[in-house]
Amino acid sequence: MKLIIANRTYSSWSLRAWLAVKASGHPFEEQLVLLRQADTRASILRWSPSGKLPCLIDNELAIWDSLAIAEYLAEETPPLWPLDGASRAVARSISAEMHSGFQALRSQMPMNLRRNAPLKTLSPELVADIQRIETLWTECRQRFGDRDPYLFGAWSIADMMYAPVCLRFESYQVELGPVARDYLQHVLAHPHILEWRAAAEQETAVIPDYDV
Template structure:
């Protein structure tokens, strides 16, 4: 019997859901996963009466109610502290970059929406200055974390795929599908490691099984 449930949106598109789902799976919570097809533009009626903020991801676990991806990541780290690095200074950086992802990078998020079905190609309109600035900042964060803290493995803070990687996993998906320019070799290797992580393979496989009538023109028609 499950200890609760995690509600997520269409896996093809829902970048915030991916973050919450990764944290829940990494922590090994035994919860049912309910997928709700998103309507696009924040107008998914079924969510408005479901979660306190009308959004996914949304977690119920042993009587606790948790919404918002970063809160879910923190809740999961209470169950499994290894989701953050053990070293205090590394952990401070991991939390900071996870928070920076959560509150920032608006240009990348709006110009390059996650669509796991998109073939690897740049947007027809190219990359504007704000998007390139976000890409450069993310490249710096990844390169810095990998160089300073990640030497003993393939992820930002080493061998373990943790909360910081979970927060950036949808960015990896975007950077791959929009074939973004200007990334260091270190970032490119990191993206490949994230893409090949078993949980990411699972997520992509599940997304590929979603009914095609869940596809949204607003994302599919992006040239």
């Protein structure tokens, strides 16, 4: 398998798919396409028909879009979704909510692993997104969390979908209640997150749009 990703510093969608491939245990090759270069679009289109990354290549098959990649990998073992049906349904709901929503968070608080400063002001829409995420994490931990520290106990696609949000909340120094803060700290300590960040530190490209 080969996973085509964009800049590790900035590409939250690439991180989500990369976490799913790592959790699947499949050996894979990574190929990086830098965003905002003269040949970025052509380079992405060599692999991904949507013109967006990430894209997973499995032999002749291309699977694009982070959630589709996670679902493709979840069809095999080890399980990437919670085993219990009700937990799995809620895990899918919150993953879909992340994938299709939180526009203010995405546009006003882009992932930038080099950042370490709060925003000067938070719009009401951004505050609402942050509050919704905090509620969702707290409820999942309280309803479904077990001995393991993630949203549904064991590390799952739901955590992978929210991992870039944990990184944003850390970078932008967002204040959270104790349950959400504890969850975030466990995600940031996950070995796959540490590995991604270490690779991101080697990158030098700067994209001003992500430097809000």
